[in-house]
Amino acid sequence: MATVSAKKNMIMVAAIDFGTTYSGYAYSFKDHYNKDPTKMYINQGWVAGGTPIISYKAPTVALFDKNKKFKSFGYEAEDAYSELAEDNEHQDWYYFSRFKMRLHNEKVHREMQIQDDKGKALPAIDVFGKVIWYLKDHLMKAMKKKNNVENKDIHWIITVPAIWTDSSKQFMREAAYKADIAGSQLTIALEPEAASLYCQYLSSETLHGELFNTESTGSKYMVIDLGGGTADITVHERQSGGKLKELYKASGGAWGGTKVDEEFRKMLIRLVGGPVFDKFCHGHRGDYLHLMRQLEMKKRTIKPETSGKIRMKVPVVLAELYTEETGESTEDAIKGSPFDGKLTWRTDKMRLDSTIFKSFFKECIDKIVHHIRDLLSKPEVNGTSMLLMVGGFSESEMMQDAITNAFKNCRVIIPDEAELCVMKGAVIFGHRPIAITSRVSRYTYGVNISPPFDPSSHPESHKVTVGRRERCQNVFNPYIHEGEKIDVGKEIVRRHITLNTHQTEMLLNIYASPKKTPQFVDEPEVELLGQVTVQLPDSDELIKVEVKMIFGETELRVEANEMSANQNNKTYTSFFDFL
Template identity: 45%
Template sequence: MACAQEDRLMTAAIDFGTTYSGYCFSFRHDFENDPLKVSANTWTAGTAGLVSLKTPTTVLLDSNQELVAFGYEAEDRYAELAEDEEHAEYYYFRRFKMTLFQSSSRLTRDTMLKDMAGGKQVKAIKVFAHAIRYLKDHMLNTLEQRGAGIKAKDINWVLTVPAIWEDPAKQFMREAAEEAGISRNQLMIALEPEAASLFCKYLPIEKLQGSEGGIGAFKPGSRYLVLDAGGGTVDITVHEVQFNGTLKELDKASGGAWGGTRVDESFKEMLEEIVGGGMLEEFALSHTADYIDLFRDFETKKRNVKDDSPGKITLRIPITLQELYEERGEGEIKKKIRQTKYKDDLTWVGDRLRIDKPRFVELFSAACDGMVDHVKKLLKSPKVRGTNNILMVGGFSESPLLQKRIREEFPSCRVIIPQEAGLAVLKGAVIFGHQPATIAARISKYTYGISTNTKFDRSKHPMSKLKMVEGKEKCKDVFDKHVSIGQLLEIDDVQSEKSYWPLYSNQTQVSLPVYTSTIEDPSFVDEPECSYLGKLTVDIPKHGSDKEVSSSFIFGGTELKVQAVVKSTGETTSANFDFLEGEP
């Protein structure tokens, strides 16, 4: 795979974020001279004039579920439609990436997304594909306008995903990208904190805030924790620099839903306590443009507030909210504030809401507390002993409040923040596309194995597992382990070749259920620590009596792969994973 990619002229990365998305690219010859020469696009919000290197992950579809607009344009266009009461037939989606992380049901190709307007449903993979296709086409159009002379076949594409995502979510993103027109052999999946780590590895020391005294943060043998705080998720991994310059993961990736949107949720909860949840929802539907502007203004204040900023934070509140509140016979909002727990912290004057700084800072508490508690627990692990560097990346890491909190909570650690923390993942993903082998080893998050049938042993197998197959006693549901939780896996490491036979003599294909476990040595796949992951399908010989097929899982990369060989002939046979099917 690496050789084929090196032959292409350009590498482009798409960072599909919870709140914001964007793309970057670099030419192969530029990378060889300067790995940091990476181009990014600039986006502008029409109404607020907010300039950003990313655009909101917002999708607007028409009644035929075709793309109308994406990003800032989608927000503004939907607001116009809503103001004119012409939005009913449209589908509006924003911040939908977290569906792949927080969904209570199993992720499949048929997983549905509810739109934010009327709760109408569209297949999730279709919405994701629309977003990826838009970013891909936008970049290709940008290159064409520059006269770069680059064709689609000349590009390696890299798509970023959180490291804490499971295998089905990674496969889902890959298939969405393929539906968006990106060829399978031109696509790589990059893990977000790893990409950011690579970016910082190449940065000159003066662009790493916290690396004072000329001491390199990335010398061989040094260990550092990557805190990738994005919009939705916080991804945490720990790396050790090897003597050949590659990076080794010391503990399995972890994290949670403590990103910047958690602060937005706290702000929304505060408004709901004042005007009521139903009122705020009605305001969002009837005055959509004003609702969007309100949260864009909050976003600006959220990004820039410091602990030593002036005593109050002022937000512009659309007058239409007050008018709607009065129309519903609720009176004045400023009087309602005096009846709440915020009476000493909030004042409403005209179209301005003034929030005392301590109360505004409190909006960050839930997000900050979650990640601080997790990092404290992680740093106590023997696996990461000696880690005294924290590398903060991701858009939320640009928050001065979060930076201050991390420094206060971890005084013995050197906290390092790159100048472009919000672009570290995106630019690092481009570097990863050029040099995927830089991450040399990763830790397995689970024990992986196959559900299989073995010869029944009455001395050790429970009778409940007895199964008769063509007159023979078999033990069903056996967990046939391929790799253990916590195991260090080198890139493209072929693990534990295992042989499998068809259960019935006339089979030409065998479907093997794949399971994961949170313990090291499970016996059966129906133990409480085990979860169904998907299926492995292997073609087997149509002719001959020896139908033994050996399969090997290939770990260490960002995605799980498999290879299978017919034992009697030594020929490679077709084998593939499917993690997006329902339960067996």
């Protein structure tokens, strides 16, 4: 991993915002940043159905052919797959959408597979890697038309949710390696932090008229990053020089805009049944995509004061499939359902009460509001009165109204083009990564040790005899505690010695727990996070090693130095392996 100073010497920063539903990129040159940090280039020429769409991002969709070869991304992948489905030639192809959430919901490992829309699987690292490769390649082609910049000149930033685990962050890093982005050129940025940085540079005009005073040292505000997949929330305090301090550990959950889509699909499934809906989704892909794009538009435009009926054009084939399967009409499907009297559906015309459509937002709104209320009650967050809403889902007036009404004593600030705050902020973070001065640990990190057995504090179940001595096995020895405030670059040092001569590798197990003071590594809510690997030279003597772990950055780092007098204090290759 390159030093901060080495990356700062690169002439350009490029950020890839890898989202659950949409992804894009932005970049700026060092000299442009020095003149105006907000001056940057964002691609807005994504194409859907052969027609240019004024869009800064493309759907996070990847298409692979029957030979498992990557073919296309974004709108192009959606349209190509729809064409294949129309000719019933799509069965052997691989179509992946909204797969980023797999890194939030599951135990992440290097060999994990992800399933496409038909249940066929490919290695997750290849799918993520190809998406990063595509966005990188798209950017590089755009650059060649304007500037003579090579990959080696670019400091790449990839954004991830702050609530992600260390394993998920490392997975994204290794996916970037698959896209020929070297570790020396790569930095992982936390999404709400990036958005927070960007908003420091905005005027009140671009913050919906609200004054967001960047000069007021000590003021506190909450960053509510609402994306397609997650609600990712942090609390910051402004420091002198425009720097930021995290006051409470990043938190949130899977409460993004896709929850609204799920509720809409649940409604259709309750009407026509799962088998019919699956047949529609997989056999008539173009119609399904058209319906979901229409839903996205309705999600963005519905307002709290909207009344009457919401009109949607539902592909007639869905009604036809239902009639073929059951012999009934869509009117029959509605009768006796919870939507009777509130919804009409004839051929391709659906009209539903606005109250029904608004109810699709209820679950994620309730969870987000409850979580924010809980955070504001924390002593560490006391005095926070500004709520900064960023991310694509924050552009929904339903979400804005819900947050504003739930927290009337707070100022709710929503930047114009809130969906771009993370991407633009990631570029700024690449130019000045030291803007974040301290963070709060989400976990207690430590290693397992076996101290002498103490009957007054150790249970008999953990007693073992090693040689002639009684020891307590699997004791959790912490480095950093959950909730602990950590200055960026905080170093924790442990000293170790090899057990054997000619030992060329030292492995230390690293454990993590959301509990503040776990006692043992084998108790509930303690997870083997991975290992610290220290590569050593072949020696006929035992080697003393000082292992230094660096906390407080977006990723954990590790260094190892030899301590023996006759080894001249050599530095050895060392790394975390959480996969």
